[in-house]
Amino acid sequence: MREQRESSKEYMTVGELAKKMGITVRALQYYDKQGIFSPSAESRGGRRLYTYKDMVRLHQILSLKSLGFSLDDIKNRLISLDSPDDVADALSRQAAAVREKIDRLTESLNAIEMLKSEVLQIQTVDFKKYADIIVNFHMNNEYYWLIKHFDDSLLDNIRSRFDEESGTIFMEKYNCLNEEAIELSEKGVPPEDEKAQVLAEKFWTLITEFTGGDISILQELIEFGKFEGIDNDWVQKQAEVNAYLDPALEIYFSRMGINPFVEGEL
Incomplete structure (x- = not known):
């Protein structure tokens, strides 16, 4: 049950939070409906109110979402933010997820650059050979570049x-x-x-x-x-x-x- 509070500087309405975080009100309402992110309180008039702790939680959700995690995955990754250690742990997990994403993107970028280089050296359109190069690159075969010869x-x-x-x-x-x-x-x-x-x-x-x-x-x-x-x-x-x-x-x-x-x- 949400705590009932009078609006104050410590609380934000759904519109205010949406504006601060660059997200739509509709998205916040959807997250609430899915049980992944709900306001901590509501005003005596029934308006939903969010705290700065909620803002940190929303930042965590949006960051994980940008990394490709589904809402179900995000639910399982969210942890309590009741102490400095909790916050630090949450940020460490978030950083680890970002690094993992960077590694995957770096690998994809390397594959694209590698294939581009090989295509220019082959000097003919040969998709069968391109496919062989890609397969061997992903096998971590350090001699993948030999295929063009x-x-x-x-x-x-x-x-x-x-x-x-x-x-x-x-x-x-x-x-x-x-x-x-x-x-x-x-x-x-x-x-x-x-x-x-x-x-x-x-x-x-x-x-x-x-x-x-x-x-x-x-x-x-x-x-x-x-x-x-x-x-x-x-x-x-x-x-x-x-x-x-x-x-x-x-x-x-x-x-x-x-x-x-x-x-x-x-």
């Missing part, structure tokens, strides 16, 4: 063999093997060493998984490995990995009697 047959292979989950797992394996190759190289482990040969076997298994035994895809990957027009940092890292893996793979192929460029040997 793939031809249609290589992309078709990737689309047919990998979904988001399996693609993510594949890239995790690939990155781990690259890091392992760099680590062994820095430690001076020779390519004929057992550790290097185990790495070569794991890397070749991964390549076989990627190509599905298709020699033409393997040849495309080798051509692609010439790195023409590709990001210099990536080129440098891959050159370091390949410098170590190539001789290790040659020894592995020789020991296993494998010729990867002969049909049926993949």
